[in-house]
Amino acid sequence: MERTEIAEKIKGILIKILKHENFEIKDELSATDVEGWDSLTHMLIITDIEELFGVKFKLKELNKLNNLGNLIDLIISKLA
Amino acid sequence: MNEYQLRPANENDIEFITEVIIAAEKGNTNLLGFSTLFNLSETEVRKAIESMLGEEIDFCEFSISSFYIVTYNNIPVAAFGGWIEAMPGEMPSKILKSNLLGYTLSKESIAFLKTKSDIIKDTLIEREEGCLQLEYLYVNYNHRGKGLPTLLINALIERAKTTNPLLKKVQVQTFRNNENAIKVYLKNGFKITQTALSHHPEIFNYLPHNEKILLEKNLIN
Numbered sequence: 001m002e003r004t005e006i007a008e009k010i011k012g013i014l015i016k017i018l019k020h021e022n023f024e025i026k027d028e029l030s031a032t033d034v035e036g037w038d039s040l041t042h043m044l045i046i047t048d049i050e051e052l053f054g055v056k057f058k059l060k061e062l063n064k065l066n067n068l069g070n071l072i073d074l075i076i077s078k079l080a
Numbered sequence: 081m082n083e084y085q086l087r088p089a090n091e092n093d094i095e096f097i098t099e100v101i102i103a104a105e106k107g108n109t110n111l112l113g114f115s116t117l118f119n120l121s122e123t124e125v126r127k128a129i130e131s132m133l134g135e136e137i138d139f140c141e142f143s144i145s146s147f148y149i150v151t152y153n154n155i156p157v158a159a160f161g162g163w164i165e166a167m168p169g170e171m172p173s174k175i176l177k178s179n180l181l182g183y184t185l186s187k188e189s190i191a192f193l194k195t196k197s198d199i200i201k202d203t204l205i206e207r208e209e210g211c212l213q214l215e216y217l218y219v220n221y222n223h224r225g226k227g228l229p230t231l232l233i234n235a236l237i238e239r240a241k242t243t244n245p246l247l248k249k250v251q252v253q254t255f256r257n258n259e260n261a262i263k264v265y266l267k268n269g270f271k272i273t274q275t276a277l278s279h280h281p282e283i284f285n286y287l288p289h290n291e292k293i294l295l296e297k298n299l300i301n
Contacts, residue, residue, distance in 0.1 A: 039174035062179040
């Protein structure tokens, strides 16, 4: 799966859970940049991503994710 | 105070800190948010909290390293957690906490929370980066009125100052109905600076109160 395709799918999840589109999909995007990305929505976002891509993240991996670029890299490595 | 001793918590205190978290979450009610929001029994919540504390992730409310404990004749009787929010190079605690919950709990529990998220979302208050965050104060009933919270608050502030001598502020959140805790914080120089209120009709079925308050103490005048 291409990076852009993964990014688009993540964008769909963010819109569904955060209920807005006030963010730009780019590698540098982080939770602190996005309105409504809090402890509650973070859990739902990660769970939906795992389900959509059929992957399971380790705690160590999750705690290293600084931005969207890292997340896409991790998904690609899991799908390889 | 000779019998009382203060020390940082360690991995041998996981059982006690789990009880601390559960008691503090309930406040002075019988309602445990982790049970109602994740559809878990109190036994299941206890197991999940023990498991999260066992992961030894620092800088959030489920970090064993965040807590100080007061013992009485070597038996833990009080505790309070504290960490500096989002230290350089560290994740915000809300992300660490969510990662721990998401990793530990079942898909069914997260799916259940999803159906309840609209009920509680208005009670969430953001933690300020660089501030000392205090969470989960507990004092055993038989040891109340001995000034143990002040001892714990001061110890947590002093420890945080050794990490960051320029630390400016301490923050603590609690539900509005937790009057004893609020009294303790006001007595220790905290002031109420923010409130978060939910008008959702079902809120009292899921949380101890519909209003969360933020109290702050400035450390630099």
